[in-house]
Amino acid sequence: MNIKRIPSNAPGRSDAVAFNGMTFLVAYDPDAAEEIQAQTRNCLRFLETKLSEVGSGKQALLQVTVFLSDMTMKPAMDEVWCDWIGPENNWPQRACVGADLGDDVSLIEITAIAAQIET
Template identity: 85%
Template sequence: MNIKRILSNAKGRSDAVAFNGMAFVVAYDPDAAHGIVAQTRNSLSFLETKLSEVDSGKDALLQVTVFLSDMSMKPEMDRVWCEWIGSEVNWPQRACVGADLGDDVTLIEITVIAAQSEN
């Protein structure tokens, strides 16, 4: 079994795992910037980096779940998301849910399933 793991700085977990042509990635703002706009931008940048590390990209996203600490921030997050995701050829299936993210600093966390490149 050939599983590729991109380990997280947090003990006991990976930021990305790839297996059998599929990539599973979690993204967050490693800097915990102030505000949902900055955290969304930083999280999406982190996501692109991790997708690249498992031979994938935003054009290969299949399913995305966005977790927000406060659903009233969804319109601001959506504006950043729509800028980032680009053309409809990139649009994955996406859900957004409100969740307790464990502290008062983390505003967003994103999990994705994506296809890997066929290199």
């Protein structure tokens, strides 16, 4: 089995795992910015970096789940998301859900599944 893992700074987990042409990722704002648009930009930058590390990119995203600590922030998050994701041919299937993210500073976390575009 050829599984590629990109370890997280948090013990016991990986930020990305690639196997059999598929990549499974989690992204968050490592800087814990104070507002949702900054956290979203940082989270998407982190996601793009991890995608690149496993030979993928945002154009290969298949499914994304956005977790928000407060769903009233969704319109502000969507502004940043839509600017980042680009043209319609990049759009993955996406869901957005409200969730307790475990602390008072994390506003957003993203999980994603992408195809690998490099071998």
